[in-house]
Amino acid sequence: MNIFAEKDIAQEYDAYYGTALGKQIDLQEKQLIEDLIQPIAPGNLLEIGCGTGHWTAFFSQHGFNIVATDVSEAMLEQARKKDLPNTQIQTASVLQLPFPDNHFDQVAVVTALEFCGDIPRAFAEIRRVLKPGGWLIAGCLNADSVLGKNKAQDPVFKHGxxxxxxxxxERLSSFGKPVIKTGVHLSPEFKLVSETTHQEAIPGVFMAATVQKAS
Structure with missing residues (x-):
């Protein structure tokens, strides 16, 4: 089941980032990714699971030339409305990417692998289309976090x-030597924890990662 194919989910997706909590979480997630992509020279980037274009806008602002893909036409409809520069939008599944081998300088996938239905196959396709020496940029939701442990109660996350x-x-190590940073520490009451001493005892919800594909 692709929960993101539903129009109401697609239309409400960006609204979350307009809430007070959503804005704070968004800033923390983007800071984690921004820190990790500093050594990466922007090139031709494939974005997988672009959804409404929320992260597409981020990568566009950082100078990447983007092919943004998703399986949900409802989500892509929202992304197209943003008319993002340096961006082509098309329908495609990470499980069967319509691109040649070794084609992209970078591949980005942020909170999309969770919902692809076959994570090993998704990583195999990403490895296939990524150039040797190219970079995979990933953002994933942590199963050990409070969100992961309670996802069965969420109407969207329960599908991931x-x-x-x-x-x-382990999965990123098949590409090369990964770097992973975690952040967005939420208490059991789903409130952001900002104090460093408390953060250490709470697994971060968001895992940001980069890895360079071995040449």
Missing amino acids: HFMNETELF
């Missing part, structure tokens, strides 16, 4: 498969 940091590291 979350990885923990160990699993993500």
Whole structure:
């Protein structure tokens, strides 16, 4: 089941980032990704699971030339309305990408692998289309976090498969040497925890990662 194919989900997706909590979480997630992409020279980037274009706008602002893809036409309809520069939008599944081998300088996938239905196959397709020496930029939701442990109660997240940091590291290691940073620490009451001493005892919800494909 593709929960994001539903029009009401697609139309409401961006509204979350307009809430007070959504804005704070968005800033933290983007800071994590921004820190990790500093060594990466922007090139031709494939974005997988672009949804409404929320992260597409981020990568566009950072100078990447983007082919943004998703399987949900409802989500892509919202993305097209944003008319983002340096961006082509098309329908495509990560499980069967319509691109040649070794085609992209970078591949980005942010909170989309969780919902693809076959994570090993998705990683195999990403590896196929990514150039040797190219970079995979990933953002994933942590199974060990309070969100991961309570996802069965969420109407959207219950449809996803979350990885923990160990699993993500192992899968990314098939490309090269990954770097993973975690953030967005939520208490059991789903409130952001800002104090560093408390953060250490709470697994971060968001795992940001980069890995360079071995030449």
